[in-house]
Amino acid sequence: MSENKPKQDAGKVFLEEVTGQSEEAQRIKGWRKTGRTLVVPLLAIFTGLVFGAIFIVVTSEDVYAAFRVSFGSGMATVWKTIIQSYQALFTGALGDPARIISALQSGNPLEIRRAVNPILESLVNATPYIFAGLAVALGFRSGLFNIGVEGQLFIGAAAATAVGIFVKGLPQIIHAPLAFLAGALGGALWGFIPGWLKAKTGAHEVINTIMMNWIAFRLTEWLLSGPLTRPGSGGLPISPIIEKSAEIPQFFPPPIRFHLGFFIALAFAYAVHWLLFKTTWGFDLRTVGANPNAAKYAGMNITKNIVLAMTLSGALAGMAGANQILAVNRSMALGLSPGYGFDSIALALLGNSTPMGVVLASLLFGALRNGATRMELLYIPNDIISIIQALILAFVAAPAIIRTIYRIRVPKEAEEAVFTGSWGGGNK
């Protein structure tokens, strides 16, 4: 049969890459399947660390100095540098096991808290990633590429800050959720606009969300130097500190920042999973994402679903921003996000666009980011972690590399699926 398939745009093909295969893995249970879906990401992480080590070595002054002395001392320094760096990364991210054990033995609660703080701090780091990653994953599943998470996050943060500052006299049980909700609504609005534009005019969401990002950045700059500026900040773009009652509570006294937001993020991960895979709304979203023609045929309202998906995605992104304000920073500054919104695209990819995957990927990224701080004490630039993250992603995005390195056979089903599509049983 001659196939008159509509020409696919590159974004679409990419989205299928991201979401296409996982459907089966989603449903078929059992450890073997789980193992198979995890094997590439795990090896990607490992390989990323191996390659990262090369970068650590080639950027280390000590190593060059040692090689000038002799090859032997050079190699020794190479090993020492790698081991020290990753030791720092590990203890920075997860704590020093020896210290944790001795703290547990001592039974001193303060000492225990201090010992496990790196883990808790990793979770704090992971929280905005979870929200933002969910935002992107929900978009992917609905066939939309939301690059505007960063902008939605800023708008969400600004909305939460405004409610946190200007609403006064409410009890925390009402004020904090209200501020969080405001953040979600702000993000939702910022997602709704490109969604609506796409549904009504066909304007591509990638372009529109990028533009919305710039509007969001400039808008927050203006807000922070205008209506939301901190009195007496001397022109610094920073907001006043939010009311006590608007805070999402932290569990321990400072410097431990571990807070309730982490559990809220987990709850939303479950909610997104439930929405996508257990409800008729999710069925609509996923069908529109996977095959809009079939969705139309099945009587689904494509316009409505595109707008809904972008709005929900924006809301999740807004929560990431609100969370950072209400639970961590307690005031808004321009340096609010080190690129959560953009990293989240990578996270969703790493997590195969499933909420569970996003949570796992976020924990990893949170830990890496947190561990990087400790590595910096050894004069290893923070950017190494960005390189490692980038490598991990490259390997996940191009699993063929990992399969070649480790000589993993392509799963047979996949092989068959590919070939029956193009060569075999034909007869479409």
Add this chain to the structure above:
Amino acid sequence: MTPVLQLKGITKRFPGVLANDHIDLTLNEGEILALLGENGAGKSTLMNILYGLYQPDEGEIYVRGQKITVHSPLDAIRAGIGMVHQHFMLIPVFTVTENVMLGAETVRMGDFLDREKTAQRIREISERYHLEVDPYAYVRDLPVGVQQRVEIIKLLFREADILIFDEPTAVLTPQEADELFVIMRELVKQGKSIIFITHKLREVLEISDRIMVIRRGKVVGETTPAEADKAKLAEMMVGRTVRLEVEKEIAKAGEVVLEVRDLVVADAQKQITVDGVSFDVRAGEILGVAGVQGNGQTELVEAVTGLRHPISGTIRLLGEDVTHATPRKITELGCAHVPEDRQRDGLVLTFPVSDNIALCTYYKPPFARGIRIQEQEILKTAEKLIQDFDIRTPGPLVNVGNLSGGNQQKVIVAREFSRPIRLLVASQPTRGLDVGSIEYIHKRIVEKRDEGCAVLLVSSELDEIMELSDRIAVMYRGKIVAIVPAEQATKNYIGLLMAGVSPEQAGAPQVGERVVESTL
């Protein structure tokens, strides 16, 4: 004489499926061997093994008595094995010459392509095998039949002498298919050997010297066109007696279910493609819409099912005006739709069979309670329908994209036929399917009619229309030129109407002249 090609004990397993089970095959020099089997019988797997795209789990391949191993298509080509794929492997923006030389470039003065030399060889090959083609034409400008010739020339250019044709007629018009057969005969006359993969019985009987039938991965028999007839081949293929003609009683037409009046519809390019069409479909009858593809049938069906807004005119379903109703509204009134392009419209290929079964009713009980999807209910229904409709799949959770075309169509049929319906709109319901599936789907359509469902059948296969319809409407350039009761329709008369001859000139059909040939 040593056979040109011998396969011994080829076995290939896929998870859950034994695709090839110890297959032996012998191809002699200068013969056309037809490899016949249903979709999913294992023909394509076998050929992909021979062509190096898959590795067999067991078995050996001999070319002219020499054992060979084929790890890639390159090995196959070196051994003189060439394949004409069902979907052409041509680059549309390249010329014929460039396509032919791709991967086997002739060069002069170091690295400069020598197009003229290749073109010269193409001319020689064209002349020798009667494969007319202009070496400097761009492939995108060539009709499908000629593109296929380019594929054949590619193989001859690489000096292949074992040619595999994978369902070559699927993309061709009947005239082009006839031309292909002439070419195939010419090729074997000059010493080439051909394996011809198909599931079309008529072609097998017409062209092959020997016929090998595969069923569920096993060779079930060998015969020759002289010994076999369609019925016998169909039986070997399917494994039971196949009724090649549809048995049906005279229709008992009831009340009007679908009423279309002065309907005007434009296509995506805003061209009027349905131009003032009026007809009724009654309960318990099949109205067949005949016509060469592209005469407005697609848009007509889309308008009736709510997928395209008509410009003017009215559509009534069970008395209710649905001219501008949504697809869901029309579905809920009891309309089922088997769409023309099953992969584009009818299925979500990355979803499992079960979700595709629920695709049109997922939001209603028992599949949903409130907004909660009832996965267990969907699975239960899917399992039942897989049984009832004989869908060959390892299970309800396998992605529908992994099934063969025939089984994909069965998923749609299962979904659409299993709910209470008053109108069935079936567009090209058996396109690209094998005998067993065609027989099955035809039977189900007639069953629906007998249950009192109104059926609007659109097909570009005239045989299918003639076999199933109670009345036949012929569409030509967006208009229905005539509606003829089936008992008065002859193939010749309908064919003339389809070609644009006016009913007066086509001559009134003679009662009793009706000769129906099987679709197969």
